[in-house]
Amino acid sequence: MVEIDLEDLPGVGPTTADKLREAGYGTVESVATAATADLAEAAEIGESTAKKLIQAARKMADIGGFKTGKEIMDRRKEIRKLKTLVPEFDELLGGGMETQAITELYGEFGSGKSQIAHQMAVNVQLPEDLGGLNGSAVYIDTENTFRPERIEQMAAGLELDIDLGTIEEVLERIHVARAHSSDHQMLLIDSARELANELRTSDRPVRLFIIDSLTSLFRSEYSGRGTLAARQQKLNRHMHDLFKLVDEHNAIGLVTNQVMSNPAVLFGDPTKPIGGNIVGHTATFRLYLRKSKGGKRVARLVDSPNLPEGEAAFMLEQAGLKSC
Helix, strand or coil: CCCCCHHHCCCCCHHHHHHHHHCCCCCHHHHHCCCHHHHHHHHCCCHHHHHHHHHHHHHHHCCCCCCCHHHHHHHHCCCCEECCCCHHHHHHCCCCEECCEEEEEEECCCCCHHHHHHHHHHHCCCCHHHCCCCCEEEEEECCCCCCHHHHHHHHHCCCCCCCCCCHHHHHHCEEEEECCCHHHHHHHHHHHHHHHHHHCCCCCCEEEEEEECCCHHHHHHCCCHHHHHHHHHHHHHHHHHHHHHHHHCCCEEEEEECEEECCCCCCCCCEEECCHHHHHHHCCEEEEEEECHHHEEEEEEEECCCCCCEEEEEEEECCEEECC
16 A cells, blocks of 8 residues: 555645644544544644545545445455464454454453453564564553563463563563543543554554553543433543544554443343443454353453354463463
8 A cells, every 4th residue: 555644635734744643643544534623623724624634535545435345355354363372262252353443351350351451462562473463552551450560471471482572672562551531541542543653664563552441430530320421422432533543553452341230130140341332332342251260261252243152261370361
């Protein structure tokens, strides 16, 4: 594909291009998928001008029109899979976590959500022939759960004949930001986009975007039924921003989600993910994690557009995710 610069768009000079890049619109694709009001504010232009700019970007980037099923099939050939390196888990996911999609992990505390996020941040650095994507990771931490010590243990625990370099080099490829509020969390998606644009042509482009956890800050700031609509609107926009980001960079979106107990359920599992239908519809793959006997964890594929429901057991050891 030919790389198109922002300056190639009609009516965009160096000053406007710089404003767009500062606002996180570093590629023609990001302009093509932007909301008119957001672009107008970012570039300090009128909404009618912004609308023309978006239309021009869609034509140049070939976005926004109808495509045949064959063209979509060809586009899906670009999708790559990131392996957990637990064969049963990877089989459940159809070969691993897909790029251009959001995978949601939900479950009670201690079920392994953050541990899987740490493991994927290591595995994404592996070469493609060993199940990785030869890339780097962005980790948005909302609960202060990121631990570099776990990254060190998991990197050392990879049973592969591969040298990822020193632990400092492994950690250099994981870009961590701590979110302090839901608004800050949403802004960090823009920062992640800028970082991904910078690393796009490097030997380690960003191939994994992690949010751990997606709903924690929204849940604490918006309590009570009166704030539910506002919370869901923000959450919806946040997830769609993430989806655009992973689609643009052919990367994986991995989000963890908290749960609540539904007291109306008298029989069966009362555990229910936070975020309601907004999160459920936007996430491409939903995995429910739970503890089992003997220190095992069980992952159940709850929702997927093309894979059957199923379960896979795995162990969480000091060296990371392992088969039972």
